[in-house]
Amino acid sequence: MTLVQLEYITALHSLKHFGKAAEQCHITQPSLSMQVQKLEEELGVQVFVRTNPVTTTDTGLIIIEQAKRILAEAERMKQMIDQEKGLAGGNLKIGIIPTLAPYLLPLFIQAFIKAHPKVRLSVHELMTENIVRQLKNGSLDAGIMATPLKIAELKEELLFHEKFVAYVSRKEKLFNKKFILPDDIDVNKMWLLEEGHCLRTQVMNLCALQKDASIEKHFDYAAGSIETLKRFVEKNDGITLLPELATFDMSPAKKNMLRYFRNATPVREISIVTLKTFTKTRLISILKDSIVENLPPQLSADMDSTDITIY
Structure with a gap:
C-alpha cells in the first residue's frame, strides 16, 4: 500500500x-x-x-x-x-468573491508570485456559497471572503475591515450632503447586486432594506457587478453602496460623487477562510502576510471597534 x-x-x-x-x-x-x-x-x-x-x-x-x-x-x-527548512512551495487553490477579486488581487498577486516562485497559486472567482461548498469537499484550500460565516467546520483569519461608501447621483438630494447616515438613504432609489452576492445581503442589512411596495416602479434591475452599479448611478439617478477598494482608482470627478458615513462607519470584514483541519498552514500564513503588506494604508484590521459596525 x-x-x-x-x-x-x-x-x-x-x-x-x-x-x-x-x-x-x-x-x-x-x-x-x-x-x-x-x-x-x-x-x-x-x-x-x-x-x-x-x-x-x-x-x-x-x-x-x-x-x-x-x-x-x-x-x-x-x-x-x-x-x-524555511521553504514555501506546493499548490494553493483559492476562491475569492466577485466583489473583491478585481480590486484586491492586483494589489498582491505579482508580489506574491515573485517572492514565492515555488508556490503554484490557482485562483477562482466564486460566490460565497460555492466557496464554502468547495472548501468542504476539498476542491479549494482557502477562500478570501466576507465574514463572519459562523460555520463550525471553518476557521476565519481576519485580513482587514473595508468601509462602505455611498455613490450618489448628482440628481439626488443626498448629493448635497457632505456626510450621511443610513437613514438618509431612500431605499427605493437603491441599485443592488443580484441575488447570491454577499454584498447585496450586507447592503440590505445596513439599510434595513424593505422597498416600499406602494411605489410603482417600471424598471427593476439587479446588477451582476459593482462596475455596472457604478455606471447606472453615473448615467441615471439613484444611489448604490460600494466597498472602499472599488473607489481607489476613480477619477476626481467620480470621487466627488462619494459620500462617507458619519459616526459608526459601516464596514465589511474580509478574512482568509479554511477548514479547521487544513494542513497547509505555512502557505496560508505567507499568503495572509503578502495580502496585508500590500494593502492601501486606508484599510486595516485594527480599526477602533467603537467607530465601526460590521455587516
Whole structure:
C-alpha cells in the first residue's frame, strides 16, 4: 500500500469515473485501474463497483475515510519539514468573491508570485456559497471572503475591515450632503447586486432594506457587478453602496460623487477562510502576510471597534 494508491482511490471516489480520476492524477487510465486493483488485492476487499458512474462499497467508504486521514497527516508532515527548512512551495487553490477579486488581487498577486516562485497559486472567482461548498469537499484550500460565516467546520483569519461608501447621483438630494447616515438613504432609489452576492445581503442589512411596495416602479434591475452599479448611478439617478477598494482608482470627478458615513462607519470584514483541519498552514500564513503588506494604508484590521459596525 502506498500514498499514491491512496490518492488514486480518493480521486476515484470523488469523481466516480476512472478517466476523470486518471486525468486529475496526471496518469493514464490503465495505470490508475491497475493501481486500484493492486490495492484491493492487497487489502482483500472490493473498494469500488465498476459501474457507470463508479460506486464505492460500504467497506470502501471506511477505507476512503481512513485514506483521507493518512494523506492529510502525510501532507502535514511535509509542511512541518518545509517549515523547518524555511521553504514555501506546493499548490494553493483559492476562491475569492466577485466583489473583491478585481480590486484586491492586483494589489498582491505579482508580489506574491515573485517572492514565492515555488508556490503554484490557482485562483477562482466564486460566490460565497460555492466557496464554502468547495472548501468542504476539498476542491479549494482557502477562500478570501466576507465574514463572519459562523460555520463550525471553518476557521476565519481576519485580513482587514473595508468601509462602505455611498455613490450618489448628482440628481439626488443626498448629493448635497457632505456626510450621511443610513437613514438618509431612500431605499427605493437603491441599485443592488443580484441575488447570491454577499454584498447585496450586507447592503440590505445596513439599510434595513424593505422597498416600499406602494411605489410603482417600471424598471427593476439587479446588477451582476459593482462596475455596472457604478455606471447606472453615473448615467441615471439613484444611489448604490460600494466597498472602499472599488473607489481607489476613480477619477476626481467620480470621487466627488462619494459620500462617507458619519459616526459608526459601516464596514465589511474580509478574512482568509479554511477548514479547521487544513494542513497547509505555512502557505496560508505567507499568503495572509503578502495580502496585508500590500494593502492601501486606508484599510486595516485594527480599526477602533467603537467607530465601526460590521455587516
